[in-house]
Amino acid sequence: MIETNRRSFIAGAVALPLAGGLVAPRGARAQAANTIKVGVLTDLSGTFRDLNGPNTIAATRLAIQEFSNRGFNVEIVTADHQNRPDVGVNLARQWFDRDNVDVVTSLASSAVALAISELAREKNKVAIATSTATSDLTGRACNANTIQWVYDTYMLAKVAGLAMVRAGGDTWFFLTADYAFGHALERDTANFVRQAGGRVLGQVRTPFPGTTDFSSFLLQAQASRAKVIGLANAGSDTVNSIKQAAEFGLTRRGIKIASLLMFITDVHALGLQAAQGLVCANTFYWDANDKTRDLTRRIRAIAGGDIPVAMSHAGDYSGTLHYLKAVADMGVAAAKADGRAVVARMKAMPTEDDAFGRGTIREDGRKMHPAYLYEVKRPEESRYQHDYYKLLQTVTAEEAFRPLAEGGCPLVRS
Template identity: 70%
Template sequence: MSIGNTSRRSVIAGAAATAAWGALPYRKASAQAANTIKIGVLNDGSGMYRDISGPTAAACARQAVADFGARGFNVEVLVADHQNKPDVGSNIARQWIDRDGVDVLLDVTTSSVALAVNDICREKNKVHLNSSAATSDLTGRACTPNTIHWTYDTWMLAKSTGGAMVRAGGDSWFFITADYAFGHALERDTGGFVRAAGGRVLGQVRTPFPGTTDFSSFLVQAQASRAKVIGLANAGSDTTNCIKQAAEFGLTRRGIKIASLLMFLNDVHALGLQTAQGLVCTETFYWDMNDRTRRFTDRVRAAMAPNMPCMTHAGCYAGVLHYLKAVQDMGVTAAKASGVAAVERMKAMPTDDDCFGAGAIRADGRKIHPSYLFEVKTPAESRGPWDYYKLLQTTSAEEAFRPVSEGGCSLIRS
C-alpha cells in the first residue's frame, strides 16, 4: 500500500513538476510578447511600385528601430507583399493582427489597399501609419482616429505641381488617369486647382490598373484634345512608360507640356536624365536637401543598395521613429492596448527627425511639413549618380496641405 501510495504521490509530483517546467517557456514567451512592439510593413514588394516602397521602405523602418535604440522594449519588423490588391492586403492585415499580434501597419502602398486596411485598423483598434498611398481621403471622408498620413497626398501634389503648371500658362488640361482610388483623387484635386485658376479640363481617359505597358492610344487621345498640358495621374512604371512614349511621339517638341503629378526620384533614375530632364515634380524629401537628410541617407544606404530613398521611404523612417517615441512616453502596455491612444499621443508630441525636420500631426491625422517643387537636372548639370533635382520653390508646412476645415474629416468639429 505504501509503495502504491508513494508511487501515486510520485506520479502526481512528477506531473506537477512537468506542468511547472512546461509553463516556464510559455510564461517567458508571453512576457516577451507583452513587451514587444510588432510593426508590419505592408507594400508592393514585386510590382510597379516596388522601387518607391518595397524592400527600401522596410530598410528605412529597421533603420528607425536602430536609431531609436534599446529603450526597455523590443521591436519586431514584419514584411509582406500585398501585390497592389485590396483583398490580398486585407487578408494579410487581418492575419497579422489576429494571429501574429501586429500593432502597426506601415507604408501600405496603393490607395485602394490603404483604404481597405484603414477600415481594418479602425475595427481592430491598431495603428495605421501610411506613407506611400496618395489619396487625400485618408485625412478627409475616410479619416479615422487610428490613422496618420505621413508623407504626401493628392491635394498637396495638385497644389504644388498642378498649380505651378497653370501659373506657367498651362490653362487647358487632358488627364491620363490610373483607374483606381489614387488616380481618381489626383485627377479630382488637380482639376479643382486648374478650374479655380480659370483653366479648363478638356477630357480624361482611364487606364487599366494594375497597369498596361502601351499608352500610345491614350496619348493619341490626349494630343487630339489640343490641351496644352497632359496631366499624368498615375505613378510608378505607368508614369515612366507614359513619359518615355510621349518623348517617342515627340509631343513635347510640339509644345505640349507633360505634367507628372506624382513622380519620384526613383522614377527619374529609371528614365535617365536624357529623357527626364526639365520635368517638374513635387516631393517632401530629397536625400541631398541638407546635412540631416544626407546623414540619414548615409546611415541607411548600404541596406537599400542599389536603390536610394525617396519621400515615401523617408516617411516610413520618420513615422516609425515618432511612433516609438510615443510608445516610450506612454508605455508599451498602453500602446499595445489601444491604437487610438497611441495615435493621440503621437499627435500630442511635436515631430523631429533627419528626413523632415521639425513638424506636427494635425487632428485629422495629416502630418504636415514643407513640400518642394523640383525640376529634373540636365545631364550636364548633374554631378553624379542620383544628383537629379534642383529646387524651384518651397511651400510651407502650413500651406502645403489641404486646410483641416475643408477635408470633411469626422474627427474635426466645426
C-alpha cells in the same frame, strides 16, 4: 450520470497536457508582452516596387535600430500586398488577429490603404500610410487609428498643378490610373486648374494594374489639343507614360507633360536625358542638407543597391520613429492595448527627425511639413550620383496641405 462525469473528467485530464503544450513559457510570454511588432505591408514586386521595396524595409529597420535600448523589444514583419485590397486586408487581419502586430506601415496603393485604415479602426490598431496619396485618408475616410505621412493628392495638385497653369499650361487632358489614387489626384488637380482659370478638355482612365502600353491614351490626349497632359499615375506607369510620350514626339510639339506624382526613383529609371525639365512636388530630397544626406547614407547602408532614397522611404523612417517615440512615452502595455490612444499621443507630440525636420500631426491625421517644387536637371548639370533636382519653390505646410476645415474629416470639431 456518474459515468458521464467520469468520462468528462478523463477527457479533460487527457486534454490538459495537450493544451499545456501550446502555452508559451513564462519568459516567452513576458518577452511577447514587452515587444512591439511593426508590420510593413507594401508593394515588393509590382508598379510601386522602386518607390517602396527594399528601401522601405531598410528605412523601417533603421528607425527600429536607432530606437533600440529603450526598455522594450521591436520586431518587424513584412509582406507584399500585390496592390490588391483583398490580399492586403487578409494579410493585415492575420497579423492583427494571430501574430500580435501592433502597427502597419507603408501601405502604398490608395485602395489598399483605405481598406487597411478601416480594418485598423475595427481592430483598434495603428495604420501609418507613409506611401499613400489619396487625400481621402484625412478627409471623408479619416479615422482615429490612421495617420497619413509624406504627401497627398491635394498637396501634389496644388504645388505641381498650379505651377503648370501659372507657366501657361491652361488647358489639360488627364491620363488617370483607374483606382482610388488616380481618381483623387485627377479630381484635386482639376479643381486647382479651374480655380486658376484653366480648363480640363478631357480625361481617359487607364486600367490598373497591368497597363504597359499607353499609346492609344496618349493619342487621345494629343487629339484634344490640350497644352498639358496630366499624368495621374505613379511608379512604373509614370515612367512608361513619359517614355512613350517622348517616343511619340509630344514634347517636341510643345505639349507639356505634368507628372503629378513623380519620385526620384522614376527620374532614375527614366534617366536625365528623358526626364530633364520635368517639374514635380516633393517633401523630401536626399541632397537637401547635411541631415538628409546622412539619413540617405544610413538607409542605403542597410538596403544596398543603386536605388535612390525617395520621399516615401524617408516617410517609412520618420513615421516608424515617431510611432516608437509615442510607445516609449506611454508604455508598451498601454500602447498594445489601445491603438487609438497611441495615435492620439502621436498627434500630441511634435515630430522631429532627419528626414523632415520639425513638424506636427493634425487632428485629421495629416502629418504637416513643408513641400517643395523641383525641376529635373539637364544631364550636364548633374555633378554626382543621384544629383537630379534643382529647387524652384518652397511651400509651407499650411500653404501646401488642405485646410483642416475643408476635408470633411469627422474627427474635426466644427
